[in-house]
Amino acid sequence: MIKISIGQYRSISEPYVTLFGSNNVEFELIQDQDELSVVINQQKLTQTKDIITSINQNFDNLFTNKVNIINQIPDVSEQIITAYDHILNGQIDEDSIKKINNYLSGQFLQSSSYLTVYDFLLHELAQTLSHLNRPLYEKFENIIEFISKFETTESIQPWIFNQTLFLKPFSKHVKNVYNEIEKIASKNLNTFADFANLENCSYHFKLQLKNGEEKVYTDHIPFSVSPILIQKKEFDEFYSKTQLWNELIDKMSKNFEWAKEIFKNMSDPLLQGFLKIAEKANKSEITQKIQMGLIRNDVLHSAVKHKWLQVEYNTISISFGYIAEQVQSLQRTIKNSYLKNFFEEYTGLQGSSVAVVVEGLKNAYDLYDKPNSQILVVVSGFEGNSYDQRYPEYLLARDHGIICKRRTFEQLIEQTEVKDDGTMLVEGDEIAVIYYRTGYSPDHFPNEEIWKIREKIELTKAIKCPSVNIILVGFKKLQKTLQEAGQMEQFLNKQQCEKIKENFATIYDFEDESKHEELLNLAKNEPQHYILKPQREGGDNNIYGKNIYPFLEKLTPSERKNYILMEKIIPKPSITFMIRNRKLEVAPSISELGIISYFISDSQKIIHNKAGGYLVRTKRYFDDEGGVNAGYSVIDGLMIKKQQD
């Protein structure tokens, strides 16, 4: 029987219940102490810090991420718990510290089973930190960074990250910010949700009524109550490279022979469809040479490398350019009223993402230069994200008098006329720009008729956002190829290449069949460090962790070539207050940042190239996927400290 002092912490029983309970180990919780003062906490933390530092130095030896071998715990861990308990209870004796240090350095335990004690330590640390006031807390930033570097046992990690570990954005005036915010948010869920609707943070879905009728229902978008704090320097460091990235994407898109060569062993039918169209478009004299790219460059911040690493760049139908801004305005309103004094002064970041979308389309429209022509927005039948899609159209109408025509591929089959000179008419209206909000996934092309109309409109004089050449650049295989020696150097100079490469996470492909075994072993032995991605953009098609190996094993070597294996980026989690369907969830979470930008180029040069604004999607730390509409992510915002401006 393990006896555990739950000390001064109200909820301390939870990790033990989780850890032992789920493994059928008998244990007993002893409640034996009142709340300690901050001074004692400080003493405790000083001790803990030394311990952690020593762990830190031995990190690679100590930590394997293996599944916890619970049957080795009872006999050894009890001594450690007692020793550690001494420290926590203020009985800071050399003997206890030595015991723990010995323990952690592997003297009492084989390296394969130390994880549980590690977890205890983390748990105590989390507890201690959550009771600290800010000045103390700041001293231990390195500890938090340390924690985010590793993955502990699956059973205890959720609990640890559910603690108030990550209060950095919050004000020193408030003692337990976490509980306060949770209380206020729970009490004002309807207000915050109504406010979200007022800021157009809304989306549509269909519901069946009692009378059999189908109605389009409106709900607020899932959002985070308060923005996450970031380092302006690190943000700027990546943000400033956006134009360079666009230059690279533009140049890649103009070298069709190069892309074709790289794709040559791939059988993906979507890719094949686009290659066929591109082949014709690049040969045609009529097809518009001016092209527009509306790009979202997605990055995650690596807690290990202290910089933003690229997850992917998106070259077609990027979402949330508008709502991303609206959520930031919503968060600021909540911060100015309901959460007054909870935050230190902060600012958001520069640039408007919806303005970039509108400016890009407007400039493309102007380059086409034909009065009363229209912008064709190619859409799927029912669009849930219509607030986000419609607002740029609204601004184009309001500020520039430009009319957008939303049509599905099916409608275009009937309504499109292309004149001999390539002029495209839809229902008699001349189309200046084609803006795709669909057409990037195999299910968008259910039959040959759709491929035919897709090809037909590509070969017109209308400016495409994006052109088929830009779409091809979005395939993962090219993203991977950029990492290979000599590839990127065809497009950029050495210095530029170095800049771009700074933000690369490692990507493997399956081009070389002799290396498949090595890659399969990686996926088998360290599944938690990898994500397997098909060629498509977006998250929903990825394969994670333990599912990677069995999936790869079933594929033929040739089929594997449609995939890339990518290093999983480990970010520092923060606590997020998420509101979905007017319900609150407080969870440890990580945030993916997408920098939004556009470029327009003709066959010779880039004419416009501008970054502006960003999208932040925050997902639960323990979810793999991150789609907002799929219910995983919430839309979030950023803040930087005032003095960092």
Add this chain to the structure above:
Amino acid sequence: MIKISIGQYRSISEPYVTLFGSNNVEFELIQDQDELSVVINQQKLTQTKDIITSINQNFDNLFTNKVNIINQIPDVSEQIITAYDHILNGQIDEDSIKKINNYLSGQFLQSSSYLTVYDFLLHELAQTLSHLNRPLYEKFENIIEFISKFETTESIQPWIFNQTLFLKPFSKHVKNVYNEIEKIASKNLNTFADFANLENCSYHFKLQLKNGEEKVYTDHIPFSVSPILIQKKEFDEFYSKTQLWNELIDKMSKNFEWAKEIFKNMSDPLLQGFLKIAEKANKSEITQKIQMGLIRNDVLHSAVKHKWLQVEYNTISISFGYIAEQVQSLQRTIKNSYLKNFFEEYTGLQGSSVAVVVEGLKNAYDLYDKPNSQILVVVSGFEGNSYDQRYPEYLLARDHGIICKRRTFEQLIEQTEVKDDGTMLVEGDEIAVIYYRTGYSPDHFPNEEIWKIREKIELTKAIKCPSVNIILVGFKKLQKTLQEAGQMEQFLNKQQCEKIKENFATIYDFEDESKHEELLNLAKNEPQHYILKPQREGGDNNIYGKNIYPFLEKLTPSERKNYILMEKIIPKPSITFMIRNRKLEVAPSISELGIISYFISDSQKIIHNKAGGYLVRTKRYFDDEGGVNAGYSVIDGLMIKKQQD
């Protein structure tokens, strides 16, 4: 058998079918002519104008508004139709004109039966006008005004006003604006409705789902595609009196003994409830003496008197302060894009109505002067108009950090605490201002408990918007009393009184029982000229036209005293393109204008007094009621010609 040449007009058969068909008169339509040119139209119109002028001069003799005596028509009208047909067909012979003139001056027809020919004339005029281009049209403005002065037979009037009679706001560059706008609006209904949602022109209602669940559904508010043109001078003339009106309302609210005396014979239970509370509030030392009025002064433009006449002033829970502005922004966007070149340049009018609501509440809050106090918004359980109600709350939070607490009377029973000094707490939060969005109708007070809490919160130190004294001023009886000699003079000087009285429509009350018979006869003989109103604000409780007499007859003389009989204001109709539930309706319509303003006063003086913005509700010409949520009205906007600025 009547033979009717339907001439060049595709839809000319309609009025004849209506007129004759509904009266079982045999007739035959003859289609005998191609479309005429504008030149011929012009000739025709010149003739028509002379005829109309002659009618105009004999208006009072000719026109009785009696119901059409159809059996007198066939034998006399055929000659006239033939004569008129000659003119229409370009055979402009003196003989035909003489015949019509003689006819119209009563030579051929008794005055009781001339109306049908009149109708034919109007119909032809409408047709001709609808084919005119603008310069021609402008010459005949007097004719349109003339038409709006009378009511023709009930059967033909709807058809007449369904013509493109009222194209003044539209551009001379477009020939048949009416058809064009209808075509564009029908084709872009979903776009316009989505745009409306993006501008927060939305409201909620409840739907039963298939699975039995109840969901709150969001739809766009009914709106008009394009604003209506008004005369700036006439608008300014009324708008400039808003502060004077507020002064009057404030002064009336401060003379409780005067109001009590006027109400003394009235049994209305809502009035009795408020009088009881006011009695206590006015005696109490603790009750807050600072009060806020948020007023909407509703007027209709009289086509006869060429000025805005007051319909009523609203002193509690005025709606659409926010959405009124949003619709104007929506209309401008549509005008700048989809209806480009359809309008001449115009501007909207000054002032923001939502800013007035927010500024008023903020100033009241500041006068209460207590950090972290809140504004209590008293609401009904489910609120369909929540976008409109919530936005001022959002602005208070965003721009001033002020938190609004929405509570129903039922919730307040549980959550309210009033300290001995009158301090009001709801769930422990101090209330600075009480803002009523409910509590103005008998069904808002279903039981004695609700009246109790209503009284309890009135007697607190919180500033009320409005105070019970201001609510009492909203009762129709006081509005009527102001028309009586010597009454208004108690509050304003002679010159001020004259200014206010300029915009009065005639109101009768039933105070003097000896005059009941006279009033009942009015209601019986000229029902179309009156509206019967109970004491409540808002339209839904009114009784119109032929229903007035039987209703009054059934009441006891004493019961009648709860009502006023008001002159019906006859405005000049315009054509409105209304969108409701994503469906278009084109209809002749009239617009009611509400000037929004607020004032704050203490026991001595007015501290703040400001007008800003307006609400325009446009309803079908042939509907009596005008509620937006009830499905009668649409929200509309105003425009004035650029050069009129």
